[in-house]
Amino acid sequence: SNLNQLSLEVGRLKVIKLKNKYLFTGKVIICLLLLVQLAVAESDNNIHIATVGDMSGKDNKAGESLVRGINLYLNEINENGGINGREVVLDIYDDENDSLLARERALEIVKDNRAIAVIGHHYSSCSIYAGEVYKENGIPAITPYSTVVDVTPSNDWYFRNTFNDNLQGSFLANYVNKIIKKDRICIIQEDLPYGSFLADVFTETSQSFDIEMEYNFRFEVNDPNLDITLENIVNELKSSGFPGVVFLSTHAAEGVKLVKLIKDADLKNLIVVPAAFASESFYLGFSEFSKEKQAPGYYSNGVYVSSPLLYDSADEATIHFKEKYVHTYDSEPDWRPAFSYDAAKVIIQAILSTDVVVKEASLREDRQKIRDYLAGLNDIKDAIPGVTGYNYFNEDGDREKPIFIGMYRNGKAISALTQFREIRDIHEIYDINKAVKDGKVTLVEGRYLYKTDVVYTAITLNEITKPNFFDYTCLLDFDLWFRYTSDIDIENIEFINAVGDIDIGEPVEEYVNREFFYRRYNVKGEFRTDFFSIPPPYGKHILGINFRHRSLTRNNLIFVTDLVGMGITEGRDPIDQMIQTQVLSPGHGWILDKVRIYQDLVDISTMGRPEFINIPSGMVDYSRFNFGVLVKEDTIG
Secondary structure: HHHHHHHHHHHHHEEEEEOOEEEHHHHHHHHHHHHHHHHHOOOOEEEEEEEEEEOOOOOOOHHHHHHHHHHHHHHHHOOOOOOEEEOOOEEEEEEOOOOHHHHHHHHHHHOOEEEEEEEEEEOOOHHHHHHHHHHHHOOOEEOOOOOOHHHHHOOEEEEEOOOHHHHHHHHHHHHHHHHHHHOEEEEEEEOHHHHHHHHHHHHHHHOOHHHHHHHHEEEEOOOOOHHHHHHHHHHHHHHHHHEEEEEOOOOOHHHHHHHHHHHHHOOEEEEEEEEHHOHHHHHHOOOOOOOOOOOOOOOOOEEEEEOOOHHOOOOHHHHHHHHHHHHHHHOOOOHHHHHHHHHHHHHHHHHHOOOOOOOOHHHHHHHHHHHHHHHHOHHHHHHHOOEEEEOOOOOOOOOOOOOOEEEOOEEEEEEEEEEEOOEEEEEEHOHHHHHHOEEEEEEEEEEEEEEEEEEEEEEEEEEEEEEEEEOOOOEEEEEEEEEEEOOOOOOOOOOOOOOOOOOOOOOOOOEOOOOOOOEEEEEEEEEEOOOOOOOOOOOOOEEEEEEEEOOOOOOOOOEEEEOOOHHHHHOHHHHHHHHHOEEOOOOHEEEEEEEEEEEEEEEEEEOOOOOHHOOOOOEEEEEEEEEEEEEOOOOOO
C-alpha cells in the first residue's frame, strides 16, 4: 500500500525517535505529513511488531541490519496478502545501544500498546534492562544479537535465536588451544556485560588448558579519554614484546580502534575476536583510512572471528536469502540480517499458529499466547526452519546454534580451515573416547564437537557444449581446485550429476608447504542439467556440477567456496569472465545469466559400514559442493 511504501521510505531516511523528540529533515517532514494524512484516511487495522536497536549511534549499521532483515521477511508476507488481509507493520525504536535509553524505549512500546511482540535489542546490556519491562508487562521478545547469558534464563518472556557467551567464550578458548596452538594470551576487554562476561569465560577455559594469561587490560567504553586509554594499552603491549594471542573482548566500534592501533604499531600478534566483529560495523569501520583504501583488508586481514553464519559455507536457502538481500538493498549482508529475518519468521509463524486477534482490547491475552507458543517450540521436531537453521528454544529460551570460525581476507570473513561441528548424538560415534584421543572430537562447554577440515573449493568453467534440454544434458570442460590443510585423498570424489563415471585424474598443478595443500584438476565429461534442489525459473536452465567426497562425511570434511581464489572478495562476478571468454557459444541459442555456488548436505546410505553401526537411520550426511550457471534463451541473437 502507499502507507507501507512511505513507511519504508521514511525508515530509510532515518526517522528516529531520540530522547522523546523527533529530528527531521525537510524531505522527511513531507513524508511524515503524507503518512499522517494517509493514517487519518485509513483506520489502523495493521498488525504491529516492534524492533529496537541502535539506529543513530556509533553502531547504527547493526540497527540497519536489524530493520532490513525483518522487513525483508515482512515484505514477503505483505506481498502475499498479509495475515488474513491485514498488513504487518514494523515499529522502529532507537536505543542507541544505551541501556537506560533501551528501558525508556521499552516503556514507550508499553505505552503505545500496539506491538504484539518485540525483536531486539543489540547490546546485551540493553536487552537485560529492557527485558525487565517486557517481563513486567507481558510482551514477548526475541533477540537475534544479544549473547550475554543473563538475557534469557530469568525472563520467561525473552527468547534468543543465536548462541550465548558461555558457549562462545569457551569455544574461542578451545580454538586457540587446539587449533591455533598458542599457550600465551593477552585480553583487552570492555567494561560492558558483553566484553566482561566473554573475557571471564575465555580466561577460565584457557586456564583449564594451562594457557598463561600474561596481560588483561580493561577499559571503560564511556571514558572521555578513550582514544588515549586504548593507545596507552597498545603501547604497553608493544613495549612488552608479548608474542602470544591477543583476544579483544569488546564490541565492534572499540574493536576498530584497537585493531587499527595494533596494526599501525606493526605488532605481529595473532588477533582473535568475538561475533560482534563479524559485521559491517567492523570491516567497514576502516574504510576511510588511507592504508585501507590503498589495500582493502589491510587492517582486518588475518583476524580470527567467531560468527553464527559464514556465507561461503552456507546452504542453498541461505544463499537465496543473501541474493534477495543484495537485490533489495544493493549491499552485501553480514550474519545479522539473516538472524533478524528468522526472528520475524518465528513471530509471524506464532501469530499464524495461534488464535490471536491482535486488537488493542485483546493484546494482553494475545501476547500471552505468542509467548506460550514460543516456549512450546522446545524440540527440533517442532522447529521452524529458517535461513540460519532450525529455530526452537531450550528451557532458558535459548537456541544455541553452531559457531563458525572465520578469518578476514580482503575485508571479508571467510571460513577458517578448521571448524568445530556439533555432534547431535554421541552414540552415533562407535568409540567416543578414542575419537577424543585422536583429536577428531573435542569437548566444549559440556558438548562434544567434531573437528572438521574445511576445503576451499572453486571451479573455472572453460567451455559448455551440446546443451540438450530435451535430454537435460550438456558437455562441460572445467578446472577444479582445492586448498586445504590435512593430507586427505581429495581426488576421491563422486560427481553426483555426471552421466556415467568421471575420473578426476591426476592434478595438472599442485603445491604443498607447511600451511596447506593446493591441487588443481582439469575435468571433461557429460553432466545432467537442472540438478539444483530448487528448480530454475520457467524458461531457464541450470548447467554445472555437484559432487561429494566418497568416504569423508560432513563431520570430517566440508567444501566451501574459495571466495578469495575466485576473486569474489574483490567484487568480481564469475559470470563476467565467462561471458568475456564465451564459455557458451552464441550459436547454441542460449546466454549466460548468473552463477550460483553453495554447499549443502546429501544423505547417503551407510551400507552397514561398522563405523556407522550406531546410526539408527542408516544414513549419513556428506558435504556436497554445487556450482551452477543459470542460462536463458537468447531472444535477441
